[in-house]
Amino acid sequence: MTDNRHQALGLSDETVLEMYKTMLLARKIDERMWLLNRAGKIPFVISCQGQEAAQVGAAFALDRNKDYILPYYRDMGVVLTFGMTARDLMLSGFAKAEDPNSGGRQMPGHFGQKSNRIVTGSSPVTTQVPHAVGIALGGRMEGKDFVTFTTFGEGSSNQGDFHEGANFAGVHKLPVIFMCENNKYAISVPIEKQLACENVSDRAIGYGMPGVTVDGNDPLAVYDAVKQAADRARKGEGPSLIETVSYRLTPHSSDDDDRAYRSREEVEAAKKLDAIFTFADYLKDVGILTEQVAETIEKELAQIVNEATEYAEQAPYADPESAMLYTYQED
Numbered sequence: 001m002t003d004n005r006h007q008a009l010g011l012s013d014e015t016v017l018e019m020y021k022t023m024l025l026a027r028k029i030d031e032r033m034w035l036l037n038r039a040g041k042i043p044f045v046i047s048c049q050g051q052e053a054a055q056v057g058a059a060f061a062l063d064r065n066k067d068y069i070l071p072y073y074r075d076m077g078v079v080l081t082f083g084m085t086a087r088d089l090m091l092s093g094f095a096k097a098e099d100p101n102s103g104g105r106q107m108p109g110h111f112g113q114k115s116n117r118i119v120t121g122s123s124p125v126t127t128q129v130p131h132a133v134g135i136a137l138g139g140r141m142e143g144k145d146f147v148t149f150t151t152f153g154e155g156s157s158n159q160g161d162f163h164e165g166a167n168f169a170g171v172h173k174l175p176v177i178f179m180c181e182n183n184k185y186a187i188s189v190p191i192e193k194q195l196a197c198e199n200v201s202d203r204a205i206g207y208g209m210p211g212v213t214v215d216g217n218d219p220l221a222v223y224d225a226v227k228q229a230a231d232r233a234r235k236g237e238g239p240s241l242i243e244t245v246s247y248r249l250t251p252h253s254s255d256d257d258d259r260a261y262r263s264r265e266e267v268e269a270a271k272k273l274d275a276i277f278t279f280a281d282y283l284k285d286v287g288i289l290t291e292q293v294a295e296t297i298e299k300e301l302a303q304i305v306n307e308a309t310e311y312a313e314q315a316p317y318a319d320p321e322s323a324m325l326y327t328y329q330e331d
Contacts, residue, residue: 004286005220009227011060013288019060019219020279020289021297023052026077027276028305029086033093033108037254041313042093046109047250048076051181053275054244055151056081057219058179061226062149068117068135070128070150073109074181078151083116086304090312097318104318126152126161129178133165136174136239147233149177149226154243155186157200166241170207175233177226178241181216183248188261204241216244217275249274 006016026048036042048055055077062069064082071078076089088100095104101112101120112120119135121128132150139146156162157180169176180200184191197203204211210232214221222244229240247270251258258267283289 005282006286009220009224011220011223013286015060016220016283017288017293019056019223020283021301022056022080023077023219023276023279024297025086025301025304026052026055026080028301029089029308030076032305032309033090034250034254036093036309042108043095044107045093045254046073046107047248047253048074050247050249050270050274051183051216051244052077053219053279054179054181054216054222054246057222058149058151058226058242058244060219061223061230062147063230064116066117066146067230068119068132068139068146068148070119070132070135070148071111071121072125072128072151072153072156072181073111073121074153074183075111075151079111079113079116079118082118084111084113084118086308087311088113090308091315094312094315095317096312096315097322098315103322126156126159128152129156129161129165130168132176132178133169133174136169136176137172140174145234147175147177147230149179149230151179151181153186154180154182154184154191154200155189155194156180157203158186158194166203166207166209166239169239170209173236173238175236176239177229177233178239179226180241180243182243182245183216184245185248185252185258185262187252187256188258190261199243201241201243207239207241209239209241211241211243213243213245216246217273217278219275219279246275247273 030048033045037045051074055075059078059081069082091099092101092108097104101110110121111118128150132148136148186194199213201211201213212225214225225242
C-alpha cells in the first residue's frame with residue numbers, strides 16, 4: 001500500500017480523482033485534435049501532452065472563484081480546471097464563431113475567457129508575465145484579495161518580459177505566482193543551450209523571491225508548491241517562482257518535425273514517466289482508481305470529447321462582415 005500523500009496535503013480522494021480526470025480529459029482532447037489536424041479538419045495544434053500533471057496540479061491549488069490566471073499556449077489542463085469546457089476548446093480548434101477565446105480569430109492556445117478570469121494571451125511569447133504583474137498591482141490598488149498565476153516555457157524565461165515582470169513583482173511584493181513549465185525544449189533548442197544556470201528557479205534570488213524546482217510529472221508535488229506560493233502571496237509576502245520539470249511528448253506544434261532535433265529513443269524514454277500513467281498507478285495503489293472507476297471515466301470522457309467534436313465541427317463560422325469588429329472604433 002502506498003502512503004496517502006494526497007491526504008497529507010489536505011486533498012480528499014474525490015479531489016485527486018477529479019485531478020486525474022482533468023488531466024486525462026486534457027490528453028484526450030489533445031489527441032483528438034491531432035487526429036482532426038491530420039484529417040485536414042482543423043489547421044493547427046499546439047500540445048499539452050506531457051505537461052498535464054503540472055498544469056492541473058497547479059490550478060487545483062488556486063482559488064477558482066477569485067484568482068486570475070494568465071496561461072501560456074499549452075495550458076489546456078489549467079483552463080479546463082478553471083472552467084473552460086471541451087466544447088470551448090474544440091470551437092477554438094475549428095475556429096468557429098462561438099469560440100470563447102477569440103471568436104475564431106486566433107490560433108488555438110490563445111486562451112481568454114472573462115467569466116472564468118482567464119486573461120487573454122498573445123502570440124509573442126511571455127507577454128502574459130508583465131500582464132500578470134500589472135493585474136496583481138491593480139488588485140492591490142483596488143484593495144482586492146486575489147492572486148495572479150502565470151505560466152511560460154523555459155525558453156520564455158530568457159525573454160525580457162519575464163525579467164522585467166519578475167523584478168517589478170519582487171520589488172513591490174505583489175501576489176504573483178510565476179510558474180515555468182520546463183519541457184526541455186524551446187521549439188528545437190534544448191535546455192543546455194538556453195540556460196547558463198542549472199535551473200530556471202535559480203534566477204529567483206535575483207528578484208528577492210523564493211524559487212523551487214519540482215517534478216512536473218507529479219501533480220501532488222506541483223500542487224504543494226503552488227499552494228505554498230499562493231498562501232505566501234495572500235499573506236502579503238510577495239511573489240514566487242516555481243519551475244516544473246517534465247518533457248514535451250509531441251513535436252512543438254503540428255507544423256514541427258521534432259525528428260530533426262531529438263532522437264526517438266529520447267522521446268520513448270520520456271514516455272515511461274508520463275504522468276497520465278504514473279498518477280493513475282498512484283491512485284490504483286491507494287485504492288481510489290479501481291478498474292470499474294477507470295472504465296466509467298474512460299466512457300464519460302469519450303462521450304464528452306465526441307460530443308464536443310461533433311458540436312464544434314457543425315457550428316457556424318463567423319460572418320465575414322464581422323472581420324473588422326473590435327478593431328476600429330464603431331459609430
